[in-house]
Amino acid sequence: MFKFLRGLFTEAPIVTVPKIENELIRTFEKNIEYYKNNTCPHCQFQYPEEIKRKRKCKNCSNEIFREYIESTKERVLLKGEEFKKFKLIEEEINLIKWIQKECEYFNIDFKNVENLSKERKLKIQDIFWGELNKVSIELFSKRKFGKYSLLRRMMVIFLKKENRIEKGLFLVFESLFLELNGCDDNLNKQFDLQLSHILDVDLGHLSLIEEKINLDVDDMKSKFISHCKPLFMKGMIYNSEEAWELINSRLNPMG
């Protein structure tokens, strides 16, 4: 059941949070100065007052963008193409910070993720993905189905952030199937009807994937059933067919 988890590597430079934050500051050093001196980044026209928002330069009529560097609380004035680059680096920083936070929640050593990334010359994101798969296997074998389900959902959110949510179809299936069965970390009562529910966030992810890979309802149904059948275990409330009917009635309430 873990065969779909391998080989999701992407190509991009290897970075860590402080490194990438330094890169942001270094790349836009002169733009920090432009802001401090109220200077147009295109024509170097100097304004008498602070440039408070995005505007057209009254001297050269080019667009001036204003942005904020969170780590140093400095502002920058940017040209259009610099603005795009700034946003890309900022996005990467936010993703790595998010990874750091999720590592903490799932007891993954972020320092180790960083070190492995340097050692193996792979992106933090890819090492993180590998660690998530390890933790998945561990949680499942320890029958911590509650946390396992949360982890599967978080993995889908990660794929979404990386613009490849379509790879998360089976992960969404697992979250839905386990939570419909009221999964719990309690080893004495692992499935509880009172905990049974379907979350809108999972349905939303499913719809997004459905759209992206052009899956019709019958395809989805057969994929769901064949993936979840082997996951059916003692104490569960719904088998994969029954679970699918419930999910489908939420996805397509008109029938």
Ligand SMILES: [Zn+2]
């Ligand atoms: Zn100008």
